Amino acid sequence: MRIILLGAPGAGKGTQAQFLMKKFGIPQISTGDMLRAAIKAGTEMGLAAKQVMDAGKLVSDDIIIGLVKERIAQEDCANGFLLDGFPRTIPQADAMKEAGVKVDHCIEFDVPDDVIVDRMGGRRVHPASGRVYHVVYNPPKNEGKDDDTGEDLIVRDDDKEATVRDRLAIYHDQTKPLVNYYQTAATEGLCEYHKLDGTKSVDVVSAELEQIVS
Ligand code: AP5
Numbered sequence: 001m002r003i004i005l006l007g008a009p010g011a012g013k014g015t016q017a018q019f020l021m022k023k024f025g026i027p028q029i030s031t032g033d034m035l036r037a038a039i040k041a042g043t044e045m046g047l048a049a050k051q052v053m054d055a056g057k058l059v060s061d062d063i064i065i066g067l068v069k070e071r072i073a074q075e076d077c078a079n080g081f082l083l084d085g086f087p088r089t090i091p092q093a094d095a096m097k098e099a100g101v102k103v104d105h106c107i108e109f110d111v112p113d114d115v116i117v118d119r120m121g122g123r124r125v126h127p128a129s130g131r132v133y134h135v136v137y138n139p140p141k142n143e144g145k146d147d148d149t150g151e152d153l154i155v156r157d158d159d160k161e162a163t164v165r166d167r168l169a170i171y172h173d174q175t176k177p178l179v180n181y182y183q184t185a186a187t188e189g190l191c192e193y194h195k196l197d198g199t200k201s202v203d204v205v206s207a208e209l210e211q212i213v214s
Pocket residue numbers: 007008009010011012013014015016031032033035052053056057058059060061064084085086087088092119120122123124132133134135137138158167198199200201202203205
């Protein structure tokens with residue numbers, strides 16, 4: 001099963017990718033997590049990406065397309081994958097098409113900007129696994145600690161309100177056109193398109209996703 005999770009920053013892509021990965025055993029490919037891993041490893045690409053990400057801008061298509069192509073060629077992706085945060089521009093979507101990567105479901109999470117700003121203020125993440133929490137809406141069992149490992153949770157560098165607003169503006173400008181792109185692909189029979197109300201609770205959204213994917 002090949003799935004694209006499409007939605008604004010903070011719409012719940014990472015949260016639901018973790019649910020789907022556990023439930024169906026499909027690997028999560030989060031370009032954001034891959035970039036944050038490169039930053040942590042101190043690679044040249046990571047250092048360049050950090051400045052762009054902290055400013056709430058997009059990393060260049062060439063770098064991202066290269067990262068994803070390399071990742072989906074790996075063995076664990078043979079039976080499918082969840083794309084979280086990719087594609088995010090029309091050239092990225094075109095590159096996938098040109099590479100012959102077929103998609104079964106494109107799933108859009110619809111969440112208004114104000115809800116997103118509220119969510120980002122309370123987000124906490126476990127960088128090593130990509131697990132995502134919220135201090136109110138999805139709290140960890142022990143405050144500030146990851147449920148599985150007990151390791152510390154952190155606040156992402158790009159979750160400051162001003163940066164979130166910049167990321168939202170870029171989403172509307174560069175990523176939202178993909179809604180039309182994949183809706184058109186669906187009318188051509190190339191994939192299924194689903195739009196979910198991402199303001200519902202984490203569990204309700206998970207249940208709706210389970211219905212779509214099973
Ligand atoms: P990336 O890491 O992909 O960030 P993003 O797309 O901005 O999305 P987020 O991770 O912020 O949100 P999410 O939808 O995963 O929400 P989450 O589940 O965490 O990218 C970061 C940066 O990397 C980009 O800005 C860019 O610079 C670069 N980059 C990455 N990919 C790129 C690409 N393809 N091209 C170019 N540049 C790229 O949830 C958010 C919060 O809400 C959490 O606290 C969560 O617990 C809570 N929550 C989730 N669901 C619910 C719910 N239903 N109800 C209440 N709370 C909820």
